[in-house]
Amino acid sequence: MTIGFLKQRATNEYDCISSGQKKVVYPESDGLPMADNTKQFRWIVTVQGGLDAIYRDDPNVFVAGNLFWYPVEGDNTIRVAPDIFVVFGRPKEDRGSYLQWLEDNIAPQVAFEILSPENRAGKLVEKFKFYEHYGVEEYYVFGAELAGWTRAKEELIRIPEMHGWVSARLHVRFELVDDDLRLYAPDGKKFATYVELAERADKLAAQLKALGIEPEA
Numbered sequence: 001m002t003i004g005f006l007k008q009r010a011t012n013e014y015d016c017i018s019s020g021q022k023k024v025v026y027p028e029s030d031g032l033p034m035a036d037n038t039k040q041f042r043w044i045v046t047v048q049g050g051l052d053a054i055y056r057d058d059p060n061v062f063v064a065g066n067l068f069w070y071p072v073e074g075d076n077t078i079r080v081a082p083d084i085f086v087v088f089g090r091p092k093e094d095r096g097s098y099l100q101w102l103e104d105n106i107a108p109q110v111a112f113e114i115l116s117p118e119n120r121a122g123k124l125v126e127k128f129k130f131y132e133h134y135g136v137e138e139y140y141v142f143g144a145e146l147a148g149w150t151r152a153k154e155e156l157i158r159i160p161e162m163h164g165w166v167s168a169r170l171h172v173r174f175e176l177v178d179d180d181l182r183l184y185a186p187d188g189k190k191f192a193t194y195v196e197l198a199e200r201a202d203k204l205a206a207q208l209k210a211l212g213i214e215p216e217a
Contacts, residue, residue, distance in 0.1 A: 026076045027068070028096040034066045034083075036116035042193060043114045043142065043181065048084045050183060050191035051170065055086075062090040068097040069108060071134045080130050084112040086170065107135035110169050115143025132156045138169050146176045 035041035048065035055061035065084050072078045079097075085108040087098070100107060111131055113124070124141070131139050132155060139156055140148045148165060149156035159165055165174045173184040183191040192200070205215040 024074055024076055026070050026079075026097055026099060029068075030081070035114075040114050040116045044083050046191055046193050047112055047114070047183065049194075050185065051084065051086055051172075054170070054172070054185050059092055060089055062087040062092055064095070064098065067095065069100065070097060071100045071107060073099075073101040080127055082108070082111040082127075082131075083114045086110040088169070109135075109137045110167070111136050111139050113139075113141045115141060128156070138167055140174070142181045146174065146181055148174070 035044060044065055048063060052063040055063060063084070063086050064082075066081055067085070068079050068081045069085065070076065070079045085098075087103070087106060087108045089106050090103050098108070113127065115124075128139070128149075135151075136156070137151045138148065140146075146162045148159040148162050150159060150168070151157070162174050163176050166172070167174070171186040175182040175184070185191065208215050
């Protein structure tokens, strides 16, 4: 049966035109925190911000963090909230959640999970199966170690060596130095935290002033 939707509300509720069709509510939050500690939160923000910066001039690349992804219309129990995901072919717009059937049925191509000590192995297995089943092309996990998978037909295949790996989709280089994850943009610049970006800006401003140039000018 074809269902026509009138409008989307702030809570992702949809009024269905078809008679007898129940209203389906797609929650935007599960009430759980985005991160369990400061390091995990910092990495989520840094990776999401770094990816968003790479594609800032491309209006059809959507980068999200901690957002519910619902791949199946009419079933609000099938969902996952990747720490970061990237969708090529969808516009940069604010969303309460990612409802795939309203997004030209395009699944996120890349997903990241930044782990904390509280992450359970069983939950990670469930997420892996979800990403594999619903079409994610590249999946990366960083916690006690760095791991990644790429799609080969219907399966996600483990990447044997992540140090120095370059994503085919993102063109981002991964490095692991002293148990610290480092990501590099296509132009070679390292993903930076907000504090590191502020320090760079201050250093540049000082250099300009030394040359007699006011940064505001």
